[in-house]
Amino acid sequence: MSPSAASTPTLAPEIADPRLYLDGIPHERFAEIRAMPGLAWHPYGDNGFWAVTRHADVRAVSRNPKVFSSAIGHTNLWDLEADALEARRSLIDTDAPDHTRLRRMVAGAFTPKNIRRWEDAVREITVELLDEFLAEGGGDWVEMVAAPLPIRVILSMLGVPVADGGYLVELSNYLVEGTSDTQSLPPDAFGNTTELRLLPFNSPASHALFEYGDEMRSKRRAEPCDDLVTHLVKAEAEGGRISRHEYRHLFHLLVFAGNETTRTAISHGAMALAAHPDQWQRVVDDPDLVEPATEEIIRWATPVLHMRRTAAADCELAGTPIAAGDKVVMWYASANRDEAAYTDPFRFDVGRGDNEHFAFGGGGPHLCLGAFLARLEVSVLLQEMAARRMLLEQRGEPVRVASNFVHGVLSVDMAPGWGP
Amino acid sequence: MSGTELVRVAVDAERCIGGGQCEMLEPEVFLVDDDEAISSVVGSGALPRPRADVVVHRCPGAAVSIVEPQRPSE
Ligand code: HEM
Numbered sequence: 001m002s003p004s005a006a007s008t009p010t011l012a013p014e015i016a017d018p019r020l021y022l023d024g025i026p027h028e029r030f031a032e033i034r035a036m037p038g039l040a041w042h043p044y045g046d047n048g049f050w051a052v053t054r055h056a057d058v059r060a061v062s063r064n065p066k067v068f069s070s071a072i073g074h075t076n077l078w079d080l081e082a083d084a085l086e087a088r089r090s091l092i093d094t095d096a097p098d099h100t101r102l103r104r105m106v107a108g109a110f111t112p113k114n115i116r117r118w119e120d121a122v123r124e125i126t127v128e129l130l131d132e133f134l135a136e137g138g139g140d141w142v143e144m145v146a147a148p149l150p151i152r153v154i155l156s157m158l159g160v161p162v163a164d165g166g167y168l169v170e171l172s173n174y175l176v177e178g179t180s181d182t183q184s185l186p187p188d189a190f191g192n193t194t195e196l197r198l199l200p201f202n203s204p205a206s207h208a209l210f211e212y213g214d215e216m217r218s219k220r221r222a223e224p225c226d227d228l229v230t231h232l233v234k235a236e237a238e239g240g241r242i243s244r245h246e247y248r249h250l251f252h253l254l255v256f257a258g259n260e261t262t263r264t265a266i267s268h269g270a271m272a273l274a275a276h277p278d279q280w281q282r283v284v285d286d287p288d289l290v291e292p293a294t295e296e297i298i299r300w301a302t303p304v305l306h307m308r309r310t311a312a313a314d315c316e317l318a319g320t321p322i323a324a325g326d327k328v329v330m331w332y333a334s335a336n337r338d339e340a341a342y343t344d345p346f347r348f349d350v351g352r353g354d355n356e357h358f359a360f361g362g363g364g365p366h367l368c369l370g371a372f373l374a375r376l377e378v379s380v381l382l383q384e385m386a387a388r389r390m391l392l393e394q395r396g397e398p399v400r401v402a403s404n405f406v407h408g409v410l411s412v413d414m415a416p417g418w419g420p
Numbered sequence: 421m422s423g424t425e426l427v428r429v430a431v432d433a434e435r436c437i438g439g440g441q442c443e444m445l446e447p448e449v450f451l452v453d454d455d456e457a458i459s460s461v462v463g464s465g466a467l468p469r470p471r472a473d474v475v476v477h478r479c480p481g482a483a484v485s486i487v488e489p490q491r492p493s494e
Contacts, residue, residue, distance in 0.1 A: 063482065100437055100481075107438030107457035112447070114454065356478075365437050367480040372440060 012040035012051045018402040030334035038320035049327035053334035055341035062362025071095040073310030087198040090249035105235050115372040122380045125152050138415040141270050150262035159227025174205035176260045213251030258370040261303040267409040268301035274394040279350045284386045293350035294379045299357035305333040332358045391417040424468040427486045431459045435483035442475050
C-alpha cells in the first residue's frame, strides 16, 4: 500500500462496500472520518485510497487538477488496464488542455442563458408526466416521473427523433445497470464484438450507443439541424477539433451523465418532500423558495457519492503526505453533510441560505456540465407540483441500488394527495 | 451598505471552461459566448468586492480575477 512514510495513517472505517448503501449513505461512518486528524486511508482491493471527507478538503482537491489528475488513473475507485483506460476515456477522465478544448465544444449549450431556452420544453414534458401520475393515482415515482423526465429532455436537446426515444431509454437503463453489479445483457447484445472491459460500464449497450451516435453524426452532416449533435459536427468540420473517439464518447456521456443523476435527485427529492410536509408547504406558499428548495434537494440527494483523482506528484493535504500515484477520493456524500460547512447539515431546509453544496462536484473544472439543466428540471417540477397543490405520500421503503458510487433509487411507491 | 469598495473583474480566456458560474451569479457583468464557450466581461466589469470575491471563489477554472480596486462608491 501507498502510505510509504514512517507514519502509519489513520484507517478509515469501511465505506466502500456497496452493500452498506442498501440502507442509505453510512453517514455515521463519514462523520467519524471527518473527525479524524488529517486524511484517513481506506484499504481497497490490493491497494487503497485516501478518503477525503471534509468540505474544505474536497474543494482543495477538486480545484487543484494539476496535482489531483483525472487523466492519470480512472475517476472511479477501481483501476483499469492501460488499454481499457484509453479506450474508455471521455471528457470526465481528461486534464487540461484536452479537457478545456472538449468542454468548450459543448459548454456553450449549457450556460444559464441557453438552458433557460429549454424551460418550455421541460415544462411540457413535466406536465405530461405529472398528469399521468395523478390520473393513475400514483405508483412508482421513479418509473413514472423521475426516470423519464431527464432522459426525454436530453434526447430532445441532442436532436434524437421522438420515435427513437424508447430505444435510447432502453440503452440508458442498461448502462445504469452497469453502475451496479447487475448486468442482464449477453456480451454480444446489439451486435457487439468489442471486449466488454474496453466499453464504458462494461456494457454492450455502450457499443449500441456509440453506433447510434455515429449514425446521427452522418445524418447531421448531410442535413444540419438546430441541435447538439449538429453543433458537434460543425465544430468537427471547422478544423477537426474533435476526434471520432472524442465525439463518440461525448455523445455517450451526454446521453448518460444526466440521466441516472437527475433521476436520483428527483427520487430523493420526492422522498424528502413526503417526509417533510412542513417544508413542502413553505414552497407551495412562497414561489421564491423554489430556487433554494432545488439546491437543498440536490444537496440532500447527492446523486454522485464520490469521484476519484490520482496524485500526479508527491503532495500534502490536510497535513497528510500523499505520494504520486495515490488514489484520492472526494466523498461528496460526506462534504454535503459536513458540520463545518452547514448549520444543522442533517436538517432538510428549503430556505437554506448559503448552500454551496458539492453534488455537482467540488468546484473545480469538472464541475457538472449539466448543472443548470438539472436545476431547471427540478425547479420546474416543484413549480408544477405546487401549482397543483400536490402532496406526496410515500408508501413503503424505497428499493435502493447497492452502489458506493451512485445514490440510486430503483423504485419508490408514491401516492398523490392534495393540500389545502 | 454605503461605501462598499468597487473592484474590476477580468476573465482569463485561456483558463475559462465556459462553466457559466459567473453568468449565473452576475449576469450583468459576465456573458459566456455561445460558440467558443468563453466568458467575457461586458461593460465596465465593476462589482462590489464581496460579490466579486464570490465569483472568484466559484469559478471552476480559476479564470476570474480581481484586477484593480476602483474608487469607493457612495
Ligand atoms: C442532479 C443531477 C446531476 C448531478 C448530481 C450531477 C453530478 C455530477 C458530478 C458529481 C460530476 C463530476 C464532477 C467532478 O468530477 O468534479 C458531473 C460531471 C458531468 N455531468 Fe453531471 N450531474 C447531474 C446532471 C447532469 C446532466 C443533466 C447532464 C447533462 C448533460 C450532466 C452531464 C455531465 C457531464 C458531461 C459531466 C462531465 C464534466 C467534465 O468532466 O467536465 N450532468 N456531474
